[in-house]
Structures are given as C-alpha cells and as structure tokens.
Amino acid sequence: MVHLSSFLGAIGKQTHEFFAQIARLSELIRSFLYWGFLAPIEGKKSLRRELFAKQLVFIGNESLFIVCLVSASVGAVLALQAAYQLRQFGALLYTGSLVSVSMTRELGPVITAIVIAGRVGASITAELGTMKVQEEIDALITMGIPAAPFLVVPRIFGLVVMLPCLTILSYAVGMIGGYLVGVVGLHINSDLYLHGNFSALVPKDMWTGLAKSFVFSLIIGVIACYEGLSVKGGADGVGRATTQSVVLSIISIIVADGIFTAIFYYVFP
Amino acid sequence: MTDKGIMKPLPGTTRGVMSAIKIEGLHKYFGEREILKGINFQVSEGETLVVLGGSGCGKSTLLRSMIGLLTPEKGSIHILGQNMATATEDQRNDIRKKFGMLFQGAALFNSLTVGENVALPIKEHTRLHPDIIRIIVKVKLELVGLTGFESLRPYEISGGMRKRVALARAIALDPKIVFYDEPGAGLDPITANVIDRLIIDLSKKLKMTSVVVTHEMKSAFRIADRMIILHQGEIVACGTPQEIQNSEHPYVKRFINGEEGPVALETKDSYLKGILEEDDR
Ligand SMILES: Nc1ncnc2c1ncn2[C@@H]1O[C@H](COP(=O)(O)OP(=O)(O)OP(=O)(O)O)[C@@H](O)[C@H]1O
Ligand SMILES: [Mg+2]
Numbered sequence: 286m287v288h289l290s291s292f293l294g295a296i297g298k299q300t301h302e303f304f305a306q307i308a309r310l311s312e313l314i315r316s317f318l319y320w321g322f323l324a325p326i327e328g329k330k331s332l333r334r335e336l337f338a339k340q341l342v343f344i345g346n347e348s349l350f351i352v353c354l355v356s357a358s359v360g361a362v363l364a365l366q367a368a369y370q371l372r373q374f375g376a377l378l379y380t381g382s383l384v385s386v387s388m389t390r391e392l393g394p395v396i397t398a399i400v401i402a403g404r405v406g407a408s409i410t411a412e413l414g415t416m417k418v419q420e421e422i423d424a425l426i427t428m429g430i431p432a433a434p435f436l437v438v439p440r441i442f443g444l445v446v447m448l449p450c451l452t453i454l455s456y457a458v459g460m461i462g463g464y465l466v467g468v469v470g471l472h473i474n475s476d477l478y479l480h481g482n483f484s485a486l487v488p489k490d491m492w493t494g495l496a497k498s499f500v501f502s503l504i505i506g507v508i509a510c511y512e513g514l515s516v517k518g519g520a521d522g523v524g525r526a527t528t529q530s531v532v533l534s535i536i537s538i539i540v541a542d543g544i545f546t547a548i549f550y551y552v553f554p
Numbered sequence: 555m556t557d558k559g560i561m562k563p564l565p566g567t568t569r570g571v572m573s574a575i576k577i578e579g580l581h582k583y584f585g586e587r588e589i590l591k592g593i594n595f596q597v598s599e600g601e602t603l604v605v606l607g608g609s610g611c612g613k614s615t616l617l618r619s620m621i622g623l624l625t626p627e628k629g630s631i632h633i634l635g636q637n638m639a640t641a642t643e644d645q646r647n648d649i650r651k652k653f654g655m656l657f658q659g660a661a662l663f664n665s666l667t668v669g670e671n672v673a674l675p676i677k678e679h680t681r682l683h684p685d686i687i688r689i690i691v692k693v694k695l696e697l698v699g700l701t702g703f704e705s706l707r708p709y710e711i712s713g714g715m716r717k718r719v720a721l722a723r724a725i726a727l728d729p730k731i732v733f734y735d736e737p738g739a740g741l742d743p744i745t746a747n748v749i750d751r752l753i754i755d756l757s758k759k760l761k762m763t764s765v766v767v768t769h770e771m772k773s774a775f776r777i778a779d780r781m782i783i784l785h786q787g788e789i790v791a792c793g794t795p796q797e798i799q800n801s802e803h804p805y806v807k808r809f810i811n812g813e814e815g816p817v818a819l820e821t822k823d824s825y826l827k828g829i830l831e832e833d834d835r
Contacts, residue, residue, distance in 0.1 A: 412665075415664075416663075419659055419661060419664075420657045420658070420659055420661040421662070421664075423618075423661065424655070424657055424661035424663075425663075426623065426650075427621050427622075427623065427650055427655045428650065428674070428675045428678070428723075429646075429648070429650035429679065430674075430675070430678050431643070431647065
C-alpha cells in the first residue's frame with residue numbers, strides 16, 4: 286500500500302510539474318506575442334532597436350562561417366551520393382537537379398536550423414540563465430522594465446529575421462558545393478550542370494523551405510528563452526538548461542520538419 | 555479579517571510624518587510552509603529602517619514581497635500609498651519607478667558597461683537626450699565616489715565598486731525609497747563600512763527613505779534610525795537602536811550579543827516540502 290501510494294504520488298507530482306511547465310511556456314509565448322505585436326500598437330515602448338540590431342549582428346557573427354562550411358559539405362556529399370545512384374541509370378546530368386531540390390526543400394532549412402540551435406540557441410539559454418542566477422532579471426523587473434520586451438522579443442525577432450537569411454545563404458553555398466563536386470570531381474559539363482540545377486527548381490521549393498525555417502526560428506527562440514528563464518540554482522543549473530535547450534530544439538525541429546513536409550506534400554501538392 | 559496582527563498598534567509610527575511604507579498582516583507561504591507570519595510595520599518618510607534577523611528568518615522573502623517579486627497570500631504592502639500586494643503587473647511597474655533596489659550580488663548587467671548600467675533606468679523611463687543622460691550618469695557615479703569608470707565592464711571592477719555602481723543605478727531616477735539586500739555581504743569590513751557610510755550620506759543628502767535588510771550587527775547599529783528584528787517569520791522587537799540594545803527579549807539579547815543558543819530544530823519534512831513545491835508559486 287505504502288509503495289502504491291508513493292508511486293501514485295510520484296506520478297501525480299510529475300503530471301503536476303508537467304502542467305506547470307506548460308503553463309509557464311504558454312505564459313512566455315503570450316508575453317512574447319503581446320510585447321512583440323500588441324504593445325507597439327497600444328503605443329508602448331516595445332522593441333529596443335539597438336538590442337535587436339545587436340542580436341542580428343551576434344547571430345550572423347556566430348553562425349555565418351559554420352553555416353557555410355556545413356552547407357558546402359552537405360551539397361558536396363549530396364552530389365556524390367546522387368551521382369552514385371544516378372550513374373547506374375546514365376542519368377548523371379540530373380545530379381544538379383537533385384542537389385538543388387534537396388537543398389532548398391529539405392536540407393538547407395533543417396541543417397541551418399540545427400546549426401543555429403547549437404550555436405545561438407545554446408548561447409541564448411546560457412546568457413539568460415546566467416542573468417537569472419545572478420539576479421539580473423530580478424533587477425530588471427525591479428527597475429520596472431518587463432523582461433519580455435527587453436530580453437525575449439529582440440532575441441526571437443533576431444532569429445526570425447536571421448534564420449531565413451542564413452537558410453538562403455545555405456541554399457547558395459550548398460549548390461556551389463554540389464557544383465564543384467559535379468564539375469571538378471564528376472566531370473559533368475558546367476553549363477549542363479547549371480541547367481539541371483536551376484531548371485528543376487520551382488518557386489514552391491523556395492517558399493516551403495523558407496516557411497519551414499521561419500517556424501524553426503520560432504521553435505529555437507521560444508525554447509532557448511524558456512529554458513534560460515527557468516534556470517534554478519547556480520552554474521550547474523545553467524549548464525543543464527543549455528544542454529536541455531539544444532536537445533529539445535533539435536528534436537522539435539526534426540519533428541516539425543516531418544509534419545511540415547507532410548502538410549506541403551498532401552495539402553499543397 | 556480576524557487577523558490579530560492587525561488589531562495590534564503598528565509598531566513605531568512617528569506621529570505627524572507620512573509613512574512611505576506601510577505593511578499590514580503580511581503572510582507568505584512557500585507550499586505549506588509559512589515563512590512570514592503576519593508582519594506589521596511602517597516606515598516614515600526619510601527614515602532608515604533596518605530589518606535584522608538570522609539566516610533563514612525570512613528577510614529576503616519580506617524584501618522580495620515589498621518590491622513585488624513575490625505575491626503574499628494575505629496582507630497589504632502600501633508603498634507611497636499604493637498596494638503592491640494586489641497591484642497588477644502594469645501598476646507594479648509604475649510603483650517600481652518610485653523606488654530603487656540594491657541587490658545582494660549587485661546584479662549589474664554584464665553585457666553593458668558601467669555607464670550603460672546606470673543609464674538603463676533613465677533611458678527606459680524618460681525621454682531625455684543622450685547627452686543629458688550622460689551627465690546624470692556622471693553625477694550619480696560621483697555621488698557614490700566613482701569617476702572615470704563609465705566605459706569599464708562590471709567584471710572588470712572589484713566587488714565593492716560593483717556594489718557602488720549598483721547603488722548609483724538604484725538612485726538613478728531619484729527614487730523616494732531605496733531597498734538594500736545585505737549591502738555588506740561579501741565585502742571586507744572596511745569596504746562594507748564605506749558602503750554603510752554611503753547609505754547614511756545618500757539618505758540624508760537626497761532625503762530618501764531606506765530599508766536595509768542585513769544580519770550584520772555592527773552595520774545595522776551604524777545606519778539604523780529604527781530597527782526591527784525578525785525571527786522565524788515574526789517581528790520580535792522593534793525600536794531605536796538604543797531600545798533594541800536594552801531589550802529584554804531573550805532572542806534579541808542572544809542575537810545582539812552573538813550568544814550561542816540551542817540549535818534550532820528544523821523538521822526535514824516540512825523543509826523539503828517547501829523546497830519541492832517551490833515550482834508551484
Ligand atoms: N523560492 C522559495 N521556495 C521555497 N522556499 C523558499 C524560497 N525562498 C526562500 N525559501 C525559504 O524561506 C525561508 C526564508 O528564506 P529567506 O531567503 O527569506 O531567508 P533570509 O532571512 O533572507 O536568510 P539569509 O540571511 O540566509 O539570506 C528559508 O527557510 C527558505 O528555505
Ligand atoms: Mg537573504
């Protein structure tokens with residue numbers, strides 16, 4: 286009996302904790318939406334331009350190089366793997382098409398989002414968590430400055446602007462990687478490769494990719510800010526939250542990617 | 555309300571002077587643990603009140619309730635006439651513009667320079683020209699005895715200096731009230747003394763009401779106009795430093811003489827319960 290009741294108690298506590306977390310998460314989303322969109326309409330001072338600009342520069346600095354590196358490698362690998370299969374059908378010329386379509390529809394958005402989750406999401410969580418632990422957020426609130434417009438809105442908006450930009454960059458660099466492998470490594474004629482590369486692309490490939498990256502940016506921003514602001518305890522709490530933030534973001538990105546791909550496949554064929 | 559705390563006369567009301575802070579029947583629970591058990595007191599305008607008490611008696615909880623970071627379950631906290639306990643978040647932000655707070659660890663923003671830290675509340679709450687803000691910042695930093703540090707980062711200056719910068723930030727908007735959480739914590743006695751002198755100077759010069767939470771006896775007697783002693787969530791004594799010195803209350807005598815008492819027994823169950831339910835606030 287004792288075991289059963291403590292077991293049920295543990296379940297109850299976990300459920301309780303789960304709902305408490307959901308409540309805190311929706312409170313964060315609510316205040317982001319309020320301060321991001323409604324407050325400016327009501328004439329309140331909301332987005333701090335210099336903080337927003339700082340975030341844009343920070344996100345760019347942090348991830349430009351690594352996004353290029355990873356995208357170029359992925360484009361090159363795609364070209365090689367595609368050629369391996371296509372050669373069997375004598376269809377080597379379609380390598381460029383395969384690279385460009387997979388980069389724009391799928392790999393560009395997902396890879397960029399994962400890189401950003403690891404670089405930027407982690408540092409947002411670590412920064413906000415440290416601020417929480419050192420009472421800096423309490424200090425902000427005590428000065429009568431709500432935390433959401435000051436800390437959350439510039440970071441999420443920064444991601445929403447930068448992630449699609451970086452994704453477009455990733456398209457370009459990925460295609461360049463594929464092109465180099467195709468032309469230099471596989472000896473495909475340059476003009477033919479480029480023709481294959483661009484003729485296969487339709488606008489829908491671009492916008493579905495960018496729509497995905499928009500959603501990913503919200504996922505990364507919300508999770509990173511939420512984890513950072515819910516840090517408890519000291520430095521170990523910050524470390525734990527950072528890991529949690531990255532893991533949760535990446536899993537959510539992949540799941541959301543699946544859902545979106547299905548929607549785009551069935552609903553907008 | 556049948557709360558007997560309210561029936562008692564409020565301790566230490568100086569007649570004829572407006573009270574800047576008035577707390578009545580304040581109760582705060584964490585889970586099932588009652589941390590503040592019916593607190594009543596007033597602070598008159600211009601007065602320096604020291605809240606003294608041992609570790610874990612609820613000093614920080616009291617302070618955090620006063621600045622609206624915690625919401626008490628019962629009672630009222632009137633700050634300059636407005637009730638912090640029942641105010642909405644917008645109203646709280648309005649009240650907060652009228653006081654400053656010095657946090658225990660200074661709580662300066664590491665991403666901003668010293669000057670930007672002090673400028674932040676001014677920039678947020680006024681529409682002053684940046685040049686004017688720069689001058690105000692310079693003046694405030696001079697008030698706490700710092701010049702020429704504006705462009706340094708908080709991690710590039712010493713702990714005592716950080717406290718002073720935080721003090722300059724707390725008084726940036728010329729608040730009527732300043733709260734201090736353990737102003738001397740983590741500082742050597744000489745630096746702590748400097749901070750105490752600053753608190754005394756500023757409250758005289760700028761005619762500010764001050765509420766200082768501390769467990770440092772020496773510092774408390776140095777700065778207090780009046781003090782209250784908190785023990786297990788209740789006020790056990792209240793009065794001028796002289797009155798406290800002569801108090802016959804056994805706990806107060808033990809506390810100010812630093813005598814050993816029986817080790818207070820905390821039951822683990824209730825303690826753990828309080829901690830585990832921390833998330834549900
Ligand atoms: N967020 C919280 N959740 C649960 N219990 C808490 C919380 N904050 C404080 N407590 C409990 O409330 C009691 C009073 O804490 P408080 O921080 O107010 O003490 P204090 O007087 O400031 O002590 P110190 O001098 O050590 O800072 C402690 O027993 C503590 O365990
Ligand atoms: Mg404390």
